[in-house]
Amino acid sequence: MDKILELLNVTKEYKGFKLDNISFSLDRGYIMGLVGTSGSGKTTIIRLIMNLLAKNGGHIKLFGLDNIENEQIVKEKIGFVYDENIYPVKLPLSHIGKLIAPFYKTWDQQTFDNYLYRFDLNPNSKIYELSKGMKTKFALAIALSHKAELILMDEPTSGLDPIFRRELLTILQEVIEDGNCSVLFSTHITQDLDRVADFITFIDRGKVILSDSYIDIIEKYRLVKAPKDFFDRNKANVIGIQYGSFGSEGLCLNRDDLNKHEEDIIIAKPTIEDIMFYLSKNLTI
C-alpha cells in the first residue's frame, strides 16, 4: 500500500496535557476521520502534521518523506483547510485565487473557476459576505485547485447545516474517487464518519484508542440490550454497560458466543458514537 501519511510515536507536551506516542497511518485513496472528545488532541495532531507546532518526539512522514526536512515539497501536495478563515476578507474570491496561484507549481486556474461555479460561489463575492459554509467551500476550492494529494481539514463540518454538511461530504467522496488523493479530517460529528469514513482514528486524552478501518471497527463490537444478569454472565465480552429504567444496554465484543444468546436480548450493530461512548466510559472507570 502507498502510505500518504504516517505518524510514528509522535509526542507533544503542554503543561497539563500530553499527546502520547501517537502512531497511525493513512493509505492513498481513502478518507480517515480523526475523532475524539474536546481537548483530546485532534487539532494538535493536525498542526504537528503541518509543522505548525514543534513536536517533542517521534516522526511524521508525508508521501514517504519527513515532514520537516521536506517541508516545502510536501506542503505543495497538501490542501489544508483551516478551521478559520485565513484569506483577506475584502478581496473578491477570483482575486484571492490569483494571489494564491503563484505559490503552487500545480495550480490549475480552470479547476479553480470550475469549483467556484460548482460550489455556487460568485467570483466577485468577498470573504466577509460569505456564510461559514461558503467560506469552507471556498477554502476547499483552493485546496482542490492545486492537485493536492492529501486534503487535511480541521473540523470542516462544524457549524454547517445538515444539507451543506452532506454536500461537503459528497465532495470529499468525489475527491478520493480516482484513488490518487486521501482526506484526513477531524470532527465531533460522528454521523459524518458513518457516512464517508473508510478509516477512523479515535483519540482520547492524548492517546490513540482505535485506528482501523470503519468496517473492522463496527464489526468488532455489538450493541446489546438485555437484562442486567446477561452482562454479569458475559463479563469477559463486555466493554461497557449503561443501566436505565427500561433495562440495560452495553457494548460487547462481537464474539461467536454472544450470538448464542437467550431470548429477551436484542443485538445490533453499534454506531461509531456508541463505540466511542462506551470505550471512553470504560477508560474513565
Ligand SMILES: Nc1ncnc2c1ncn2[C@@H]1O[C@H](COP(=O)(O)OP(=O)(O)OP(=O)(O)O)[C@@H](O)[C@H]1O
Ligand atoms: N498552545 C497551547 N498551550 C497549552 N496547551 C495547549 C495549547 N494548545 C492546545 N493545548 C491543550 O492541548 C489539549 C489538546 O488540545 P487540542 O486543541 O488539540 O484538542 P482538540 O481535540 O482539537 O479539541 P476540540 O475538539 O475542542 O477542538 C487541550 O488540553 C488544550 O488545552
